Amino acid sequence: xxxxxxxxxxxxxxxxxxxxxxxxxxxxxxxxxxxxxxxxxxxxxxxxxxxxxxxxxxxxxxxxxxxxxxxxxxxxxxxxxxxxxxxxxxxxxxxxxxxxxxxxxxxxxxxxxxxxxxxxxxxxxxxxxxxxxxxxxxxxxxxxxxxxxxxxxxxxxxxxxxxxxxxxxxxxxxxxxxxxxxxxxxxxxxxxxxxxxxxxxxxxxxxxxxxxxxxxxxxxxxxxxxxxxxxxxxxxxxxxxxxxxxxxxxxxxxxxxxxxxxxxxxxxxxxxxxxxxxxxxxxxxxxxxxxxxxxxxxxxxxxxxxxxxxxxxxxxxxxxxxxxxxxxxxxxxxxxxxxxxxxxxxxxxxxxxxxxxxxxxxxxxxxxxx
Ligand code: ADP
Ligand code: MN
Ligand code: MN
Ligand code: MN
Numbered sequence: 001x002x003x004x005x006x007x008x009x010x011x012x013x014x015x016x017x018x019x020x021x022x023x024x025x026x027x028x029x030x031x032x033x034x035x036x037x038x039x040x041x042x043x044x045x046x047x048x049x050x051x052x053x054x055x056x057x058x059x060x061x062x063x064x065x066x067x068x069x070x071x072x073x074x075x076x077x078x079x080x081x082x083x084x085x086x087x088x089x090x091x092x093x094x095x096x097x098x099x100x101x102x103x104x105x106x107x108x109x110x111x112x113x114x115x116x117x118x119x120x121x122x123x124x125x126x127x128x129x130x131x132x133x134x135x136x137x138x139x140x141x142x143x144x145x146x147x148x149x150x151x152x153x154x155x156x157x158x159x160x161x162x163x164x165x166x167x168x169x170x171x172x173x174x175x176x177x178x179x180x181x182x183x184x185x186x187x188x189x190x191x192x193x194x195x196x197x198x199x200x201x202x203x204x205x206x207x208x209x210x211x212x213x214x215x216x217x218x219x220x221x222x223x224x225x226x227x228x229x230x231x232x233x234x235x236x237x238x239x240x241x242x243x244x245x246x247x248x249x250x251x252x253x254x255x256x257x258x259x260x261x262x263x264x265x266x267x268x269x270x271x272x273x274x275x276x277x278x279x280x281x282x283x284x285x286x287x288x289x290x291x292x293x294x295x296x297x298x299x300x301x302x303x304x305x306x307x308x309x310x311x312x313x314x315x316x317x318x319x320x321x322x323x324x325x326x327x328x329x330x331x332x333x334x335x336x337x338x339x340x341x342x343x344x345x346x347x348x349x350x351x352x353x354x355x356x357x358x359x360x361x362x363x364x365x366x367x368x369x370x
Pocket of ligand 3: 134136196203
C-alpha cells in the first residue's frame with residue numbers, strides 16, 4: 001500500500017458537511033514552525049466574525065512540550081499571528097494564519113528565525129530587497145519510498161523526467177496542480193512550477209517577494225503542500241538528498257535582487273554582493289539547512305547540478321557553481337543573482353536573513369543588532 005488509509009475515506013461525504021452554512025463565524029487555523037525547525041503544526045479556533053487583517057486575529061498559545069519547544073513544567077508558548085491567508089480547504093471566510101512562536105518570557109523560540117530576519121529586513125528596507133525561492137520536493141508513498149517507483153527497484157535513469165509529460169515521466173501531477181490552485185486561492189505568491197530531474201521530484205517557485213514576505217509565503221506554501229498531500233495520501237519530503245546514488249537532490253535556490261541591481265548598471269551591484277558572499281561561505285552553509293550543513297553535505301557534492309560544499313564559486317549560467325548569474329542577467333547587465341546552496345529543508349527566514357545581513361548590512365550572524 002503506498003497511499004494512506006485516511007485518503008481512502010469516502011471524500012464525497014465530506015462535501016456535504018463542508019457546504020453547511022456557518023453564520024457569521026469564522027474558522028482561523030494558526031500555523032507555526034515546531035521545535036525541529038522543519039515541521040509545521042496547526043490548530044483551529046472560531047472567531048465571532050471574519051478578521052479583516054492579521055491585526056484582527058488574537059494571540060493564542062499551545063503546549064510547547066508536545067512540539068519539542070519547551071519543558072513540561074513551563075510549556076505554554078505564545079502564537080503571534082503575522083501573515084493572513086484565505087483557507088483553500090474550508091473556503092471563505094475562513095483563514096490560515098502564519099505565526100511566530102514566543103517562549104513563556106516572550107523571547108523568540110529557538111526555531112523562530114523570523115524574529116531576527118524581520119529586524120534585518122527592517123534595516124535594509126530602503127534597498128527594496130526582492131527574493132524568489134525555488135522549492136524542490138519529493139513525493140513519497142506512505143511506505144517512505146518515492147511515489148510511483150517500483151516497490152523493489154528503480155525507474156529508468158534520469159533524463160526524460162525534467163519538465164516531462166506522460167504516465168512514464170510525470171509521477172503524481174495531481175498534487176502539483178492542486179497545490180498550485182490552493183496557493184493562488186490562499187493568496188500565496190506562487191509564480192510557477194515544474195517537474196524535476198528525478199522522477200516524483202517537483203518544484204514550485206514563490207516570488208518575487210519583498211523582505212519578510214518571502215519567508216511568510218514560502219512557509220505557508222509548504223503548509224499547503226503537506227495538507228494537499230494529506231488529502232491524496234502521500235507525503236512531501238523536503239530531504240535534500242532523498243535517494244543516494246545517481247539521483248538529483250532537492251534544493252531551494254534563492255534568487256535575490258535590490259532596486260539598484262534591477263536598474264541600469266545593476267550588474268556591478270550584483271558582483272559586489274557576490275564578492276561579500278564569497279567571504280562568508282562557511283557561515284552561509286551553516287544556516288542553509290536546519291542541521292548546520294549536515295543535511296546539505298549529502299547534496300552539495302559537486303555533481304548533479306550542484307557545487308561542492310567546500311568551496312565558493314560563481315558564474316554566469318553555471319549550474320555547478322554556488323552562485324549563478326542567469327544568462328539573461330549577464331546580457332542585460334542588470335537583474336538578480338541565484339544562490340544555489342540552500343537545501344530544500346532550509347528555513348527561508350534564516351536564508352534570506354543571512355543574505356540580507358551579508359550583502360546589505362556587512363554584518364555576521366553574531367554581530368550585535370544595533
Ligand atoms: P531557474 O532557471 O533557476 O530554474 P525559476 O524560473 O525556477 O529559475 O525561478 C526563478 C525565481 O526567481 C522565481 O522564484 C522568481 O520569483 C525569482 N525572481 C525573478 N525575478 C527576480 C528578481 N528580480 N529578484 C529576485 N527574484 C526574482
Ligand atoms: Mn527552477
Ligand atoms: Mn530545480
Ligand atoms: Mn534555480
